[in-house]
Amino acid sequence: MLATVFSSAVVGIEAYPVDVEVDISNGLPAFDIVGLPDTACRESADRVRAALKNSGLPFPSRRITVNLAPADIKKEGSSFDLAIAVGILAASEIIPAEVLRGRIFCGELSLDGKLRGVTGILPRALCLAAEKSKKAFIIPYDNAREALCARGVEVIPAKTLQDVTAFLKGDLAIAYEEPAQPQKRKETKRSESYPFDFSDIKGQFHAKRGLEIAAAGNHNVLLIGPPGAGKTMLAKRMPTILSEFIFEEALETTKIHSVAGVLLRRSALLEKRPFRDPHHTVSDAAMIGGGSHPRPGEVSLAHNGVLFLDELPEFRRNVLEVLRQPLEEGKVTISRVSSSLTFPSRFMLVAAMNPCPCGYFTDPKRECHCSTMQIRNYMSKISGPLLDRIDIQLEVPCLKVNEITDGTCGENSQTIRARVEAARHRQYERYQRDGLLANANLEAKEVEKHCQVTEEAKRFLKLAIQELGFSARAYHKCLKVARTIADLEGEKDIQAMHVTEAIHYRALDRNMWFRA
Amino acid sequence: MQNASQALGTIGEELAAQYLSRRGYKILLKNYECDLGEIDLVAKEKGALIFIEVKTRRSDFMGMPAESVTFHKRAQIVKCAQYYMKRYGIKDIPCRFDVVSILMDAENGPLIELIQDAFGGAV
Numbered sequence: 195m196l197a198t199v200f201s202s203a204v205v206g207i208e209a210y211p212v213d214v215e216v217d218i219s220n221g222l223p224a225f226d227i228v229g230l231p232d233t234a235c236r237e238s239a240d241r242v243r244a245a246l247k248n249s250g251l252p253f254p255s256r257r258i259t260v261n262l263a264p265a266d267i268k269k270e271g272s273s274f275d276l277a278i279a280v281g282i283l284a285a286s287e288i289i290p291a292e293v294l295r296g297r298i299f300c301g302e303l304s305l306d307g308k309l310r311g312v313t314g315i316l317p318r319a320l321c322l323a324a325e326k327s328k329k330a331f332i333i334p335y336d337n338a339r340e341a342l343c344a345r346g347v348e349v350i351p352a353k354t355l356q357d358v359t360a361f362l363k364g365d366l367a368i369a370y371e372e373p374a375q376p377q378k379r380k381e382t383k384r385s386e387s388y389p390f391d392f393s394d395i396k397g398q399f400h401a402k403r404g405l406e407i408a409a410a411g412n413h414n415v416l417l418i419g420p421p422g423a424g425k426t427m428l429a430k431r432m433p434t435i436l437s438e439f440i441f442e443e444a445l446e447t448t449k450i451h452s453v454a455g456v457l458l459r460r461s462a463l464l465e466k467r468p469f470r471d472p473h474h475t476v477s478d479a480a481m482i483g484g485g486s487h488p489r490p491g492e493v494s495l496a497h498n499g500v501l502f503l504d505e506l507p508e509f510r511r512n513v514l515e516v517l518r519q520p521l522e523e524g525k526v527t528i529s530r531v532s533s534s535l536t537f538p539s540r541f542m543l544v545a546a547m548n549p550c551p552c553g554y555f556t557d558p559k560r561e562c563h564c565s566t567m568q569i570r571n572y573m574s575k576i577s578g579p580l581l582d583r584i585d586i587q588l589e590v591p592c593l594k595v596n597e598i599t600d601g602t603c604g605e606n607s608q609t610i611r612a613r614v615e616a617a618r619h620r621q622y623e624r625y626q627r628d629g630l631l632a633n634a635n636l637e638a639k640e641v642e643k644h645c646q647v648t649e650e651a652k653r654f655l656k657l658a659i660q661e662l663g664f665s666a667r668a669y670h671k672c673l674k675v676a677r678t679i680a681d682l683e684g685e686k687d688i689q690a691m692h693v694t695e696a697i698h699y700r701a702l703d704r705n706m707w708f709r710a
Numbered sequence: 711m712q713n714a715s716q717a718l719g720t721i722g723e724e725l726a727a728q729y730l731s732r733r734g735y736k737i738l739l740k741n742y743e744c745d746l747g748e749i750d751l752v753a754k755e756k757g758a759l760i761f762i763e764v765k766t767r768r769s770d771f772m773g774m775p776a777e778s779v780t781f782h783k784r785a786q787i788v789k790c791a792q793y794y795m796k797r798y799g800i801k802d803i804p805c806r807f808d809v810v811s812i813l814m815d816a817e818n819g820p821l822i823e824l825i826q827d828a829f830g831g832a833v
Contacts, residue, residue, distance in 0.1 A: 220802045222791060222831025255806050255827040 411678030722766025
C-alpha cells in the first residue's frame with residue numbers, strides 16, 4: 195500500500211515542493227526514511243510512532259519505507275513529521291487516499307500528538323501563492339498568522355494530529371480565528387511601543403541631524419566620539435525614527451526571519467524594521483550567513499532595517515571585510531561545495547567607535563595617553579574600502595557641563611519620524627519606475643539621472659574632490675547624501691547648501707586622526 | 711545437564727507457551743536454533759508470524775526480566791528471524807517481535823506479562 199502526501203521544504207529563503215511517499219509492506223517491522231534526511235528528519239520516525247499511538251491511532255507493525263522526493267536534495271528539520279504521519283494513516287487505509295490531493299502538509303509532532311510550529315512557513319506559503327493552484331495548506335496553529343501573510347492561500351491551522359485526521363475524514367471543519375485580545379494592539383501607536391525616545395538625549399544636535407538624514411535616505415553612518423558621549427544611546431534610538439515598513443519590504447524581511455527561526459511564536463508580519471546589534475565577538479559566518487545548509491546571517495536579518503556595530507574596531511578584521519559585498523550590492527552570496535545561495539541584505543549600517551584606544555583623543559578635557567602609532571594602528575583596523583562605503587561620518591563630542599545639567603532635549607522621535615516619512619515618500623515616488631526604494635541604493639547611472647545639482651553646488655563638489663581627495667565612490671556617496679538632504683527640505687534640485695552639508699559629514703576624509 | 715538458570719528458562723518457556731496458546735497464539739516452534747542464535751518461540755496469530763523471546767527471573771532485584779532484552783540480544787533475534795524466513799522461503803507476511811516477561815514469585819505464583827511488538831526489525 196502506497197500513499198503520497200504533498201509537503202514542501204526550504205532552501206535558502208525559497209521553498210520547493212516535496213512529495214512524501216509512504217509504502218507499507220509485509221516483512222520484518224522497520225521504519226526507514228530515505229531521500230537524504232538529516233538527523234532531525236530521521237528522528238521523526240520515533241516522534242511519528244509515539245504521536246500516532248498517543249492520538250489513539252494505530253501504528254502498523256510492518257515494514258514502512260518513507261521517501262522524500264526529490265531524493266537528491268538534502269532535507270533538514272522536523273517539518274515532515276505531519277506529512278509522514280498522514281502518509282502512514284493513508285497507506286494503512288485509515289483515511290482515504292483521495293483526501294490527500296490538493297493539500298500540503300507541514301508541521302512537527304510532539305509525542306502526545308500536538309502540532310508544533312516550524313520555521314520557514316512564510317516562504318512555503320508564498321511558494322503556494324505563486325503557484326496559484328488553490329491548494330490547502332495544513333499547518334500547526336502556531337504558524338497560522340505567519341502563513342496568512344501570503345495572500346490567496348487557504349490556510350488550515352490544526353492543533354493536533356487528531357484534528358487533522360478528523361478534518362481529512364470530513365468530521366471536523368477547521369478555519370482560522372483570530373484570538374480575541376490582539377484588537378487592542380492595533381490602536382497603540384508605534385512610538386509608544388518603544389521604551390526610549392530621541393528626546394532622552396541632551397544636546398548632540400549635530401549627530402541627531404546626521405542620523406535623521408541617514409534614516410531618510412538609508413545611508414550608512416559612523417559615530418566617532420569619546421566614551422560616554424552617547425554614541426550607543428543615539429544608535430539604539432535609531433529604530434524610533436525609521437520610516438514604516440511598506441508591505442513588500444515587510445514580507446521580504448519576515449521571510450528571512452522565518453527561515454532563521456527568530457520569529458516569535460504566533461507572530462505575523464514584522465511591524466518594526468529590524469535592529470540587529472551583534473556583539474563584536476561575532477564570527478564571519480554568523481555575520482553574513484553560512485553553514486552546510488546556509489542560513490541567513492546578521493546582515494540578512496537586518497535586511498530593510500539597521501545593523502548596529504558597536505565598538506567597530508573591536509570586530510575581527512575578516513568579519514568587517516566580509517561586509518563589503520552586502521554593503522555595496524544589498525545582497526550576499528554564500529557559496530559552498532554543495533550549493534550557492536543568495537540572501538538579500540539591504541541594511542543600514544550604523545557603527546560606533548572611539549577615536550583612539552584610550553578613547554579620549556578628541557576630548558577637550560581629558561588627556562589622551564595614546565601614541566601616534568597606537569592611534570594609527572587603531573584606525574587601521576577599519577580598512578579604507580570599508581570607510582569609503584560609509585556615507586555619513588559623525589563626530590559625537592563629549593557634552594559640556596551646562597548641556598548635561600540644563601541642556602534642551604530637542605525634538606522627540608515622532609516629530610523626526612514625520613520628516614523622515616515625508617522624505618522617504620518623495621523617494622518612493624521618484625524611484626517607482628526604477629524599482630528602487632531609497633537614495634542610498636542608487637547606482638552610478640541613476641545618480642546622474644536623479645541628482646541634478648545647481649552650478650554653484652557643482653563648483654563646491656569640484657573643490658571637494660580636489661582639496662579633500664574624494665574617491666569616485668565618495669563623490670557619488672556625497673551626491674546621494676545631498677539628495678537626501680534636499681528631499682528632507684522638499685527641494686527638487688540639489689542646492690549648494692545641501693552639498694556643503696553632505697561634504698561636512700565625511701569627517702574622516704579630512705585627513706584627521708593621522709590617516710595617511 | 712542443565713544448570714539452575716537454564717532449568718528456570720525451560721520452565722519459563724513452557725509457561726509462556728501455555729499462556730500464549732490461551733491467548734490465541736498458535737505455537738509453531740520451540741527453541742529454534744541456527745548459527746546466528748536462537749529464538750525461544752515462533753508462533754502465528756491472526757495471520758501474522760511472531761517471534762517471541764521469553765525472559766524468566768526469580769526476582770525483580772536485578773530489574774524486570776524484560777529489561778534484560780538488550781540491544782545486542784534484539785539484534786541477534788532479528789538476524790535469526792531473517793535467517794528463518796529466508797530458510798523457509800517465507801515472504802510477504804506481516805511479522806512481529808513479542809517479549810514475554812515472567813517473574814517467578816514464590817508466594818503469588820508466576821507473574822506473566824506479554825509485550826506485543828516489543829521492538830522493530832531494523833538492526
